[in-house]
Amino acid sequence: MPIVVWQLVFFVFPLLFLLLMSFWLVKNYRMVPGFDSVNWIKMYGKGYFWDGYWRTLGYAGITTVITSVLAFPCAFTLAFKVSPTVRRWAMFFLIVPFFTSYLVRIFSWQIFLNDNGIINVLLGLVGLGPFSMLNTFFGTVVGYLTLCLPLAVVLQLISLSNVDRRLIEAAHNLGCGSFRTVFAVIIPLAKIGIIVAAVFCFILSFGDFVSPYYLGGSKPPTLSILIIDTTKSGQQWPRAAVVAITMIVTLFTIMFTAIALAYRRRS
Amino acid sequence: MPTNPAQPLVLFDHVTKRFGLTTAVDSISLEIFEGEFLSIMGPSGCGKTTTLRMLAGLEEPSEGDIQLAGERINNVTVSERDTPMVWQSLALFPFLNVIKNVEFGLKMRGVSATERRQRALDWLERLEIADFADREISQLSGGQQQRVALARSLVTEPRILLLDEPLSALDANLVVRMQGVLTKLQKELGITFVYVTHRQSEAFAMSDRVVIMNQGRIEQIDSAKGIYRNPATRFVAEFVGANNILTGTVIAADELIEIETPAGRFKCAENSDHTWSIGDTTSLVISADLIRLSTSAVNETNEMACRFISEEFVGSIVTVLAETPDGADFRIQLQQRELSELDLNVGATIYVRWDSHDAHLLRDTT
Amino acid sequence: MIRAKAYDGLFYFYVALVFVFVFLPILTSFVFSFNSERFPTIPLGHFTLHWYTLAFTDADVWDAFRVSLIVSVSVAFIATFLGFCTAYTDYRYNFFGKSAYLALSLLPPTIPLVIMGLAMLALLARIGMSGKIISIIVSHVVLCSPFAMAIVRMRLAQIDPNLESAAWNLGASQWRTMREVIVPFCAPALISAFCLTAAVSFDEFAVAWFVSGLNKTVPVIILEILQGNTDPRINAIGSVVFVTSITLIILAQIIYMRKSSRKTLTGF
Numbered sequence: 001m002p003i004v005v006w007q008l009v010f011f012v013f014p015l016l017f018l019l020l021m022s023f024w025l026v027k028n029y030r031m032v033p034g035f036d037s038v039n040w041i042k043m044y045g046k047g048y049f050w051d052g053y054w055r056t057l058g059y060a061g062i063t064t065v066i067t068s069v070l071a072f073p074c075a076f077t078l079a080f081k082v083s084p085t086v087r088r089w090a091m092f093f094l095i096v097p098f099f100t101s102y103l104v105r106i107f108s109w110q111i112f113l114n115d116n117g118i119i120n121v122l123l124g125l126v127g128l129g130p131f132s133m134l135n136t137f138f139g140t141v142v143g144y145l146t147l148c149l150p151l152a153v154v155l156q157l158i159s160l161s162n163v164d165r166r167l168i169e170a171a172h173n174l175g176c177g178s179f180r181t182v183f184a185v186i187i188p189l190a191k192i193g194i195i196v197a198a199v200f201c202f203i204l205s206f207g208d209f210v211s212p213y214y215l216g217g218s219k220p221p222t223l224s225i226l227i228i229d230t231t232k233s234g235q236q237w238p239r240a241a242v243v244a245i246t247m248i249v250t251l252f253t254i255m256f257t258a259i260a261l262a263y264r265r266r267s
Numbered sequence: 268m269p270t271n272p273a274q275p276l277v278l279f280d281h282v283t284k285r286f287g288l289t290t291a292v293d294s295i296s297l298e299i300f301e302g303e304f305l306s307i308m309g310p311s312g313c314g315k316t317t318t319l320r321m322l323a324g325l326e327e328p329s330e331g332d333i334q335l336a337g338e339r340i341n342n343v344t345v346s347e348r349d350t351p352m353v354w355q356s357l358a359l360f361p362f363l364n365v366i367k368n369v370e371f372g373l374k375m376r377g378v379s380a381t382e383r384r385q386r387a388l389d390w391l392e393r394l395e396i397a398d399f400a401d402r403e404i405s406q407l408s409g410g411q412q413q414r415v416a417l418a419r420s421l422v423t424e425p426r427i428l429l430l431d432e433p434l435s436a437l438d439a440n441l442v443v444r445m446q447g448v449l450t451k452l453q454k455e456l457g458i459t460f461v462y463v464t465h466r467q468s469e470a471f472a473m474s475d476r477v478v479i480m481n482q483g484r485i486e487q488i489d490s491a492k493g494i495y496r497n498p499a500t501r502f503v504a505e506f507v508g509a510n511n512i513l514t515g516t517v518i519a520a521d522e523l524i525e526i527e528t529p530a531g532r533f534k535c536a537e538n539s540d541h542t543w544s545i546g547d548t549t550s551l552v553i554s555a556d557l558i559r560l561s562t563s564a565v566n567e568t569n570e571m572a573c574r575f576i577s578e579e580f581v582g583s584i585v586t587v588l589a590e591t592p593d594g595a596d597f598r599i600q601l602q603q604r605e606l607s608e609l610d611l612n613v614g615a616t617i618y619v620r621w622d623s624h625d626a627h628l629l630r631d632t633t
Numbered sequence: 634m635i636r637a638k639a640y641d642g643l644f645y646f647y648v649a650l651v652f653v654f655v656f657l658p659i660l661t662s663f664v665f666s667f668n669s670e671r672f673p674t675i676p677l678g679h680f681t682l683h684w685y686t687l688a689f690t691d692a693d694v695w696d697a698f699r700v701s702l703i704v705s706v707s708v709a710f711i712a713t714f715l716g717f718c719t720a721y722t723d724y725r726y727n728f729f730g731k732s733a734y735l736a737l738s739l740l741p742p743t744i745p746l747v748i749m750g751l752a753m754l755a756l757l758a759r760i761g762m763s764g765k766i767i768s769i770i771v772s773h774v775v776l777c778s779p780f781a782m783a784i785v786r787m788r789l790a791q792i793d794p795n796l797e798s799a800a801w802n803l804g805a806s807q808w809r810t811m812r813e814v815i816v817p818f819c820a821p822a823l824i825s826a827f828c829l830t831a832a833v834s835f836d837e838f839a840v841a842w843f844v845s846g847l848n849k850t851v852p853v854i855i856l857e858i859l860q861g862n863t864d865p866r867i868n869a870i871g872s873v874v875f876v877t878s879i880t881l882i883i884l885a886q887i888i889y890m891r892k893s894s895r896k897t898l899t900g901f
Contacts (some may be wrong), residue, residue, distance in 0.1 A: 006715060011741055011775045014752035021755055074651045077644040090648070096882050097655050103838055103855050104871030108658030111665070116672070118661075150655055207745020209839070214859060224747045231843075237755055244748040255743065325798055345801040358799035362817045371813075375804035419803070 015248070022241035043242040049226070053246070056222040059137075060206040063144040067152045067201045068194065070145070075156035076182070079163075091157065094150045105146050106214050113139055113215065135217030143211025148201040155200065159193015160186070195262040199255055206251060223247055274337060276301040276427060276459055277322065282331035284317050291317045293483035294331065299461060301426070304453050306462045306470035309480035310506070315463045318480070319429050322461065324348045336426070346375075351420035352429040355436065357412055359404045365415050366391065366400040372423040383422075390418040394448075410441050417452070427459040434469060446472050467507060471495070479503050497627055498552055504629065509555035509586065509598050512629075517547040523623055526551060529593035533569050535626040543628070550629040555586065556600040557625040561618050562609055570620040573597055575611045589617060659875060666868035684869040694854060694870065701835055701850040703766060708773040709831035715774065716781025716826055721815065723782075724789040725797075739779045749776070750843030757844060768844045773834040780833060781826035784889070788822035821889050828885035832878045 023035045043049050078090050097105070112118050113133040120131060133139055163186055171185045172178075187194065205211075209224035218225055223243055230240040275298035284292040292314040299305050307315040320326045321333060324345035332339050340348060351372065359368050366387050373383035391397040394414040399407060407415065413433065420428055430449075434442045450473045453460045464470050470477050471491040479486040479494065479502075487499040498504035504512055515528030520543040523534040528551070535551055537543065564570065573589035585606050587599040599619060611617065666685065669678035688694050719738050723731070741749070753772045762768050796818070800810040816823070838852030845853055851874055858864050 006774065006778070010753075010771050012737070014749075014756040015744070017756045017759075018748075018752040070651075073644065074648050077648050081641055081644055092886055093652070094655070095886070096879055097659065101659065101836060101871060101875045101878060103852055103859065104662050104867070104875055105658035107855075107859060107867050107871065108662045111661065112658070145654070146658065149651065153651065203743055203745070207747055209747055224745065227747050227751055231751060231754075237751075240751055241755070244751055247745065247748060251743065251745070323802055325802075345798070346804050346806050349804075350802070352799070352802050354795045354799060356793055356795055358793050358795035360796065360800075360814060360818075362820070371800070371805075372803040374813075375809065423804070 018241045019245055022238050022245055024238045039238045039242050043239055048221075049243070052221055052223050052226050052243075055220060056206060056224070056247075057250070059140065059144070059212070059222060060202050063141060063148065063205040064198050064201040066141065067145060067148045067205075068156075068198050071149055071152035071156055071197065072194075075153050075160055076186075078153070078157050079160035087157075087161070091154060094154050098150045098154070102147060103210065106143055106210055109139070109142055109146065109215055110134065113142065134215060137216060140212045140216030143215040144205045144208065147208060147211065148204050151204070152197040152201055155197035156190070156193050159190040159196075162193075163189045192262045195258055199258045202254060203251055207247065275299055276336060277461075278332075278334040279318070280332040280334070282318075282321065282328045282333060284314075284321060284326060285329045290483055292321070292328075295480075295483075295485050297478065297485065297488070299427075299459060301459055302457050303475045304450070304460045304462065304473055305476050305478065306464060306474040307478045307480060308464055308467065308470040309486075310465060312482075313480040314483040315465075315480050316431060319352070319431055319461065319463045323350045323352050323429055349423065349425045350427055350429055351423065351425050352431060353416050353420050353433045355432045357416045357433075359412060359415060359419070361404055363404075364400075365396070365402050365404065365407070368404065368415055369418045369422050371419060376423065387418070387422055390422050391415075394418050409437055410445065413437070413445060414448075417448075421452075421456070425458065427461065430460060430462045432464050434464075435466075442469070449473060479506065481506070496554070498629070501550060501629055504550075504552045509600060511553050511555060511558075511597050512550050513553075513591075513595075514548070514550045517543050517545050517549060520545060524628060526628075530591040530595065531571050533626070534623045535628055536624045537628050541628075541630055551626050552629055553621050553626045555598040556584075558599045558601075558619050558621050560587070560599055560601060560605075560609065561620075562611070562615070564618050565620060567620050569623060569626070570618055571597075573617055573619055575613060575615045575617050577613070578606065578611075587617075589619065662868045662875070663872050665865065666872045668865075668868075672865075684865045688866040688869040691866075693849070694851075694866075697849050697851045697854040700766060700769075700845070701852075704769050704773060704841075704850055705831040705834040707770045708777055708834040709827045711770070711774045712777040712830040712834075713781045713785075713823055713826045715778045716783075716830075717785050717819065717823060719778070719782045720785035720789055723786060724792075738782055741775050741779055746776075746837070746839035750840040753840060754843040766845075769841055769850065772840045772844050773837060776837065776840065777830040777833050781830050784826040784829065785819055785822045788819050788889075792818055821891070825885040825889040828881040828888070832881040832885070835881070836874065836878050 022039055023037060024033050024039075078087050082090070110117075114120070115132060115134065117134075119133070123131065133142075167185060167189065168181060171181045176184060207224055209222065209228055212218060212222045213225055213228075221229065223246075227240045227243050230236045230243065277297075277299035279295055279297040281294045281296055282292060283290065283294050295314075295318065297318075307318060309315050317326060321328055322335075324340070324343060324347075328341060333341055335348070335350070360371065363371070366384065369387040369390060370383045373386060378386070388397060388400065391400055394417060396411055396414045396418075399411060399415075404412060404415070416433070434445055437445060446469060449460070449462075453473075462470070462474065474491060476488060477491050477494055478488045481502045486503045487494055489497070489499075494503060495508050498507060498510065501512065504510045513526075513528045513530055513533065515526040515533075517524060518527045518532070519525040522536070524537050524543050525532060525534045526549060533551055543549070564572070571591060573591055576588045576590055579586045579588070580603065583603050584600055585603050587601065587606065589597045589599065591597050597619065609617075664677075667680050667682070669681045669683065723735060728734075749772065753768070757768045796814060797810055800814045801807070805813060835850075836852060838850075838856055841850045842853050842856055849857075851870065855867060855870060855874070858867050858870075
């Protein structure tokens, strides 16, 4: 029971307040409560908002696809081609980085991807490059991957491990080649895990600001960076609230759609 | 086991239990006496476990009263009743070792540490597992865990012990051994055991009295022998033992009752209080092991010509399946050597007969 | 297992690549924290503890560690407690509105941290509570309770359904059963949840950044340093943070694995 109280007070309420705040005005660097949709109109009228919106959506979408695709062979191998002990240890070590030191890892990537960084130095030895990787979309994606890949592998792995082996054997028995089996049998059966993994990737990359900021050059900005800029430098909290609410609505829509898709037509 | 007909230890007075729209227990009345070993038996869903749980306080009766030692306990909570139970899954505490498990009940009653350790050890010795006192539960075998569960329930020296199918998960040979342990324990302690099971063999082997339940109602309460020889209802006749049931109408009601059935006319010496009139519908029950078999007619009363179908060996006893003249199943149990002497072929005609005093009429023919 | 084939080697190599991708940044940070060169690149300089001393003689850094410690331990206690209550309620009772109750408890991880930070800051500033340590604690509890709840709930799923009844049957009141049976049974999950929530809180930067004001936690300090020029102190601080977090996570997993029948936190 206490958790309901806590969550209501400290979780639901602040978000509702955010919604409320989006209708307030800013006069002389102070917020004035009121009910005015000027913030919404202004924000939605700005080109850079919509640029940011579609960009963030696009980034998150691309990242989700890339992460899911990159995670799958790894999850597949761990689910089907290693002993249970190895699988357990792999899970153990994948869970660890998920919870720790995102910032530090991003910083390290800065070192790596820098024009004078390790990768370019190594490439230079072979006569290649230097490639500009920092402050580009590539850098942002690397950052997102750092955030999402372990989680995607773990979630896909859980789902794949629960696939009934006998169904796979039956498929082989009926003449399905290994490669086809993957697409025709295994993926449909593990559909839910794959979709859940994708949903989490999307949520994380949609809302993250560290990767685009420190590895992607922060310009042009994603929605998360927009929020930070609007609050930290502009003190335009109501405007930031507009961005935030839009993000939440988008996320919820995508989440529910994905889950509805996942649970439809279960064979 | 001394019985005290003046006051039963436990009394169920028209107790009903409903779960939503389902009636699990339907107005049962039952007396349980001090010092007896009582089994409640029946098929799955008959309400036996619900009855036991109501006695323990884990379910509340929808209607009716339950009394323990003369006092109404409907509103007494589980923790306050002294009705320890041995669970089917044993429900031993995995985070406590053996002796701490056994001490648990005493600890809850505030018994001092030294005293409860001593009493727990005494019980472990009594059940011959004192060597395992410091072990973890997971290190014990199934039979040993059973004994720990027993010790844990008995350490508080209750007047009554409830057992919910405790032997269901054990291997066959272990079951026989544990049955011996339970019977011996009950006799030594002299306390009441209420034992729930779906297995006939367990109930009959250990109990003083057996309660047969079906669909929430009590069909019969009697000693094992009584149920076996004099089933009161059709359900009991079909559920217990191997009985043959022939339904028909009474055509004569003198010293011997004669009934007319599709398979023929039979006579029965009825010794119950019920008076039969001509025209009554009834069923005749004759146990398969009281039937004599021959290859030629002897022309006694209660003789019937049947067609031999098959035989089924269960050790030294064999069950013969035959077909009555009107196409119904008929079972005969006899010794294997008797059967081999008859040398029967499938489809052969055999003559079955029985004594009028061995048959039994059912009042309830539903 | 599917029949082993010749190109299985490729698969294993791929998995190795993934692990390299995940762990390389951590390792390099660790390595460079001991490197004498200011700018981290190869070839390496010589071994030195210079950056560590520099980082940890800074009063701000020490303060940040102090704040982080207070916050993460407090959060761990509160979140574990709340998580336990929720998990137990879910296990034992079925009531009207249960789905909504569960959804509410498990929703926080789906909201981007930036937004949470903004929302919390906005509200707390309004009631004059921003910039205080307690605000960080409160925000983090919201984020971490779902993890605690999930861990305890998984443990409760393993309990013999009759265990509680057995305790009552033997004379234990509801309260005593909670104390003597449920809590000891959940002990590995509780410790595990404690370590995990402490680690998550210790590491969380976004919400802390918004809400902490002058009471900065370590990740916030890291963020601030990051915004400046390349400062090798980050490697030193980051390595310490990483070692702390990873110790907690590993502890959480090991305790859970040893004391329960499940092999990993996710149940293999």
